[in-house]
Amino acid sequence: MNLKKSVVFGLACVSFAAFVVGCGDDPASSPDFTLSSSSCHSGLDSESSSSSVSLSNAEGSSSSLNTDSISSSSLQNDKSSSSRYSELDSESSSSKQVSSSSSWSGAIGSSSGLNTNSSSSSSSQNDKSSSSRHSGHLSSLGGDDPESSSSLAPSSSSALPVKIDFFNGADISEVQEYERNNTKFYDVDGKESDIFTILKNHGFNSIRLRTFVSPKTKYGYAASGCGHDAEAYGDKEHVVAFAKKVKAAGMGLLVDIHYSDVWADPGKQIIPERWRNVNNADAMADSVYTYTKDLMNALKAAGATPDMVQIGNETTPGILIHKPNSNTDCWGNGVDKAATSVNGDMGTAAGKANAAKYFNAGIKAVKEVSPTTKTVLHIERIRKSETVNWxxxxxxxxxxxxxxxxxxxxxxAYGDGAPDNWKSLFNSLTSKYSKLEFIVAEYNGGDSDNHYNFDGSRKKTREVVRGMNRWIGTFFWEPTIGGAWGAGLFDWKGKDLYANAKAFEEFY
Structure with missing residues (x-):
């Protein structure tokens, strides 16, 4: 359903807008979540190890057809800047507006409703990357060491594994960038603390962190001029440094690997720059395997072995499908389809086979380093049970x-309905796939752009999920940020974040 993912970081903040339109609701139509087609360059990944990966797949791709084709325009967004989804569902009669803020001053992600410090808005629903995320410019700030932080240190220094019965988590990937600006965090009592302690004080026990392959490259998350270029946030070094803090705080860890240099979601799954010369699926699978194993080894060596690892982000259309072109923007919108020999577009028979190789390669790498780490696959579109089942x-x-x-x-806010609406689908999946466990990898509870009704739906999300067999967790998406997906849990006051007491009431 992938996707759960508008403000661009910059002293002068620029708003863009992008949407991906869902279409093809007829269950008899063939799935095609990708954009325009094009050919891929030939050549092997120079970073791949020489060893090949033995991947056993059950051949014979399904003839089942997808209920939702998705196309994209090159306007805006992605989880990277804030307006969450870069998707406008065909069922929606109107587009979501995305707010943007032009400076660090002001309450940017107020959980009490719409952002009062918005300077402009666009009329399309976007991905988390471009929405009313947070409009602060980081490139001119100090603090180049990913290990350093002006924020208070977590109260616990233990890096030992934590026994977690249910992962009550939050994705706080953006917080590492705020730390660079010396952002301070305050709990509901007004006392300064660190982000981990505040979340733990309100019942959270786990953190989700996203990672990109080479975010500083052209078209990457931290490419020059894209608002995150102060550092290569989201790369291996930054993720390992932040993961160490998560473990030091005694919390569970889910690492979300995008297998892209920029946001991956239903509208785009862009092949990383260093893999774009790969010309066959086996070599691409080897690249996935080598990268994943290197990341896992680095996390393990740092004492931050993840409890769970996502092999891809919102991969409803497939994985490693696209390549950028001269029109591709900072959020990865406006792309071409890579060659059939390598793309993992699940709208085609060849793409399904390729995607299967890539998922297998990532899982194999994780398990070789840490057999106990759970591997996770992730999609959106739960409002379309036909798509999920397909x-x-x-x-x-x-x-x-x-x-x-x-x-x-x-x-x-993206049309998935209230938590009670999910029960039937979730229970049917539990019954059908008796060997799988399940999580809600992203949720917010908001009903519209940067707004939450305080109707208890956030608490209800956890209660519904926890009450079902083999559902082991929920992860709130970016509590420090508000956008098209809903409001955050903190309020911005200047460059500092204050826990919103009313918002956190549902998390005790």
């Missing part, structure tokens, strides 16, 4: 991908 049928029934956990994005 996708899981291809991946688990046809190709027998050995993932441990299936994750979903669940956003009321």
């Amino acid at each position: 996708w899981m049928g291809v991946i688990f029934d046809d190709y027998k991908i050995p993932a441990d956990v299936m994750g979903f994005s669940a956003y009321t």
Whole structure:
């Protein structure tokens, strides 16, 4: 359903807008979540190891058809800047507006409603990357050491594994960038603390961190001029440094690997720059394997072995599908389809087979480093049960991908409905896939752009999920940020973040 993912970081903040239109609701139509087609360059990944990966797939791709084709325009967004989804569902009658703020001053992500410090808005629903995220410019600030932080240190220094019965988590990937600006955090009592302690004080026990392959490259998350270029946030070094803090705080860790240099979601799954010369699926799978294993080894060596690892982000259309062109923007919108020999577009028979190889390669790498780490696959579109059933049928029934956990994005503001609406689908999946565990990898509870009704739906999300067999967690998406997906849990006051007491009431 992938996708659960508008403000650009900059002293002069620029708003863009992008949407991906869902279409093809007829279950008899063939799935095609990709954009325009094009050919891929030939050549092997120079960073790949020489060893090949032995991947066993159940051949015979499914003839099942997708219920939702998705196309994209090159306007805006992605989780990277804030307006969450770069998708405008065809069922929506109106587009979501995305607010943007022009400076660090002001309450930017107020959980009490719309951002009062917005300077402009665009009329399309976007990805988390471009929305009313947070409009602060980081490139001119100090603090180049990813290990350093002006924020208070977590109260616990233990890096030992934590026994977690249910992952009550939050994705706080953006916080590392705020730390560079010496952002301070305050709990509901007004006392300064660190982000981990505040979240733990309100019942959170786990953190989700995203990672990109080479975010400083052209078209990457931290490319020059894209608002995050002060440092290569999201790369291996930054993720390892932040993961060490998570473990030091005694919290569980889910690492979300995008397998891209920029946001990956239903509108785009862009092949990383260093893999774009790969010309066959086996070599691409080897690149996935080598990269994943290197990341896992680095995390393990740092004492931050993840409890769970996502093999891809919101991969409803597939994985490693696209390549950028001269029109591609900072959020990855406006792309071409890579060659059939390598793209993992699940709208085609060849793409399904390729995607299966890539998922298998990532899972294999994780398990070789840490057999106890759970591997997660992740999609959106839970409002379309036909799509969910189609996708899981291809991946688990046809190709027998050995993932441990299936994750979903669940956003009321994107048309997924209220938590009670999810019960039927979630329970049916539990019954059908008896060997899988499940999580809601992203949720907010907001009902519209940067707004939450305080109707208890956030608490209800956890209660509904926890009450079902083999559902092991929920992860709130970016509590420090408000956008098209809903409001955050903190209020911005200048460059500092204050926990919103009313918002946190549902998390005790």
